[in-house]
Amino acid sequence: MNVNQSNRDKLIQHMKAFDTELTNDVLLITHPKHVYYFTGFYTNPHERFMGLFWHKEQGWTLILPKLDAQAASSKVDEHVSLISYSDEQDPKAKVHEWLQKLQIDNYWFEDNFLTFDRVLWLQEARPEASCKSLASFVNAIKAIKTSAEIELLQEAANKTDSVLKQALQQFKLGMTESDVVAEIEFQAKKHGAEQMSFGTSVLGGYKSALPHGKAGAEKLTQGFMLIDFGIALAGYTSDMTRTFHIGPWQEEALNIYETVLRAEKAAIAQAKVGMTFEELDSIARTIISEADFGEYFVHRLGHGLGTDVHEYPSISKGNTDKIQEGMVFTIEPGIYVPEFGGVRIEDAVYMTSEGAVALTSFPKESKDVLL
Template sequence: MEKRLAKLTSWLDDQSIEMCFIQSKENVFYLTNFYTDPHERLMGLFLFKNNEPFFICPQMEAGQAKEAGWQQEIIGYGDHENPWDLIHKALGKRQIQSVHKMAIEKEVTSYNRIENMKKIVNVSEFVSVEDILNEHRVIKDDKEINILKQAAKLADYGVQIGINALKDGITEMEVLATIEYELKKQGIREMSFSTMVLFGENSGKPHGNPGLKTLSEGDFVLFDLGVVLDGYCSDITRTFVYKSYNEKQKQIYDTVLNAQLAAIEASKAGTRIGDLDHTARTIISKAGFGDYFPHRLGHGLGINVHEYPSMSHTNDELLKVGMVYTIEPGIYVPSIGGVRIEDDVLITQNGTETLTNFSKEFTVIK
């Protein structure tokens, strides 16, 4: 935590930025080790080029922030108090009334909060802190990697739970509920995103919504799920067929699998990110399914389930040791259904390590 704060403070100094306000729960967690969702209440970390930082949060969570490891000033406020008045006082103690440049998370900081900030300090220019934090967060340290590996194992387990629940006539929502219930019994409080269990033609919707569709023989069964463990996410997709299949389904599956394996094989430090997407997309297009692969190859993975970098064909950035991301090509044919195969991948000194390890062999669930 101290190293992360020091790196960001050094950046402030290099860029002549006097003050920085961090308020997203993900970046607050990254810099303070305190993970919570304050909902509509204000929570924020104030960093300075030449002053001591402070953290403001609801009073009911101030003790937890300290327990998490934040040793600097914590300002807790009650629901009857205006947190901006307390921020004003804290800035006054640091003799800060105006700054030339202030860094904020432009993507998530509301206009209302900008207006409140302007009432208490004269800011000449707001600049973005997201890019530098993305650069810092994209390279995972050993502790983060160990957590991501454990989260991936729990995602593998979630797929197995789903398979075990399949039977004639069961609904997508019944299987989904079983998966999440069993994972909660393992201590998982939060899923990385809304779990997807899709049967038959529903699997042909890349971001389909599970419902009361019942399982029938010959259906594709698509599971897309992940867990949040100690603040870090996992994300896995596996697709199966139920009881029987046709050759078209097998062709679609084999094409997706070949594309996914090729993209993993191409994943090495120094490789252009866009080339991975191109590798997978070329295989799918040559098989005649190019029009049915509508999304990017994957996304960065860490505190957010979707984070920097975007694994799209337009990304010219290079892979670096310590990056963790997903590789998840798919083919979605409306009249048949869809196949997506997704793994969490870590770039290592020796190439890659796949963190999710559930079998990708074409499998008919009996």
């Protein structure tokens, strides 16, 4: 049994464990990264429809644009049927044709992803059927990584470390933020990245205090330079942040940096299976608050990582779900002082019975991040 077939079986078994018989139920997966997780085939269909359907009688069927059919046929195993449509054909008609063969009591779909317009497609085919959320079931099985997935995530992380090292060798005072982005993304391609995990962020000076700031034409001179990026490799992603300081440390800047570093190290060291995500968030948040920077830590501690760069779980206040062995998530405390600058330090970790193991290892001591 291949890994994608195993993932499909796990989903069905997990749903049935919650007393869901799935006798007259249809499952629909439309998130492209989740289609990849269950079939081994990835594409971004953009505005075109792509959906992986399941019914007890029909099994698994992938409905997708004809322009992707050839690529899909070389990736998808024989237990998934393929139905394609051309740009001249109505994909809704293809969906209805497949659904009309079945008795349907419930539709299960990714309510956090499927558009309302396409939910109406399902309802038009079977107005009497109930609509239910599939998202939590998909999240639950994707959250526990296999050893093979950990190996892929580790490979992506190793290359991320190397990409940043190579890119920084080209750094010169006066380069723009966009110049550094270009160097990082050039090195990522040289290291075999399929694409970046998300838009590479390089923020200098006061802009480093913008957690979701955009790199631009500003020149990098004295002060902080925050770099947040990741790569996609074999369908799995990395995510790492390092904050550098251009020029000698000043007292306030060093204090902020060392506080964030203490918080990140403590969270990694104390993360344990069975601890709640809220408790883990609190470890880092308490350190930052006790240093009188609590109001400047404005986001959660981290997020899950896998085929997508942001997955379940959310490591945040209020999340009382428990850490489980095999989970992979980021730990990324930050302090952002408006008009001065910000520091974020981020590593992804995977959970073992003995604690958290960091995937990325780029140096982060204050002496190591001076440029």
